[in-house]
Amino acid sequence: MAGETTVAREHLRADCSSCVGLCCVALPFTRSADFGFDKAAGEPCRHLGADFGCGIHERLREAGMPGCVAFDCFGAGQRISRGAGSGTGPVPAGAGGRAAPTGALARAPWMSAALPVVRQLHELLWYLTESLSLAGVPSLRARLQEALEDVERLAAAAVGRPADVDVGPVRVHVGALLTAVSQEARGREDAVPASHARADFAGATLAGADLRCADLRGACLIAADLRDADLRRADLLGADLRDADLTGANLTGALFLTRSQVGAARGDARTRLPAGLERPAHWS
Structure with missing residues (x-):
């Protein structure tokens, strides 16, 4: 996109090394295609270590936990963890050095x-x-x-x-x-941008589709075939891209795309992403 600059959002990127495993304790999840087992809110994940690290971080997808790969706290976890260390609320034992037992977070409900x-x-x-x-x-x-x-x-x-x-x-x-x-x-001189806001494209075949500048806000694109699709400057705010195939797709300048959405999709080395978004490790 002409005029696009690299977005300075480092403070809004999850940094698990600076967090006390908040998402692994505070948030609930249900056994599904995204998670391998049930976990209640406030219950430490069975894979969360005493140092607040994930014991299966390098093989989350293979272990049946792709939802963890796609989740992004947008930097909220480390911000709250820093707040604990600065006296904002009761601090889990050893939070500053990330060396407390996982149960310590249960004693700091304000963080959850x-x-x-x-x-x-x-x-x-x-x-x-x-x-x-x-x-x-x-x-x-x-x-x-x-x-x-x-x-x-x-x-x-x-x-x-x-x-x-x-x-x-x-x-x-x-x-x-x-x-x-x-x-x-998204304004274009040669065409009126298509509106597909909240459209249901689950499993749809959209390979090679011209979706430049399209409004895809809130669209359901679960498992959609978007191989080699042109999504330049498309608005993807809130679009569900779980298991969507973005192989070879061009998302240059796509608006409001997040790491969660990209992490939930499939792509490859040819997939072009907006400035400021890195290619997920699991993409081929």
Whole structure:
């Protein structure tokens, strides 16, 4: 995409080495194609080690846990962990050195409560930061910067007081702003961008399809065949790409694509991703 710059979002990328295994304790999951067993919220994953490391990290997909590969906290985990170390709330024993037993997190329920709230806010920060990197939305930059600063203040407050932060209105406000960004950034002189928002393309054959600048917000693309599809500047906010085949697809400049979405899909060395997104290790 002309004018696209590498997005500086390092603080919004999960860094498990700086976290106390929050997602492995706080979040529940159900045995499915994504997870090999059931786990209740607040229960440490059976693979979480005493040092807060994952015992099967290098073979999660092979072990039946692809959902863990696709999950991204957008940096919320390490932010909350740093908050624990700075005295925001009760600190699990040894959290600063990541050497506490896994059960210690059960004694810090505020951290589990903070994770879903801070994660949602960090996801919004991801989209806002991306939007500010786009060259095609100069009329929206002031509003985007203001929204980013507001969400950042809320995220900082939510680390210690998650119950005081209502994410719903924030998502509505930022969502409307992101819609305006999408409409400006996807404009084409030669065609009206196709709208497939919330469309059901599960298992659909879309190989080689021209989906440039298409609105695919919230679309179900589970197991869709998108080999060699042209998705340049398509809006993929909230699209479900689980097991979608992106082999050879061109997603250059695609809007609002996250590491979670890419990690849940399949691709190869020919798949072209937007600036700031790395190729998943499991792609062939």
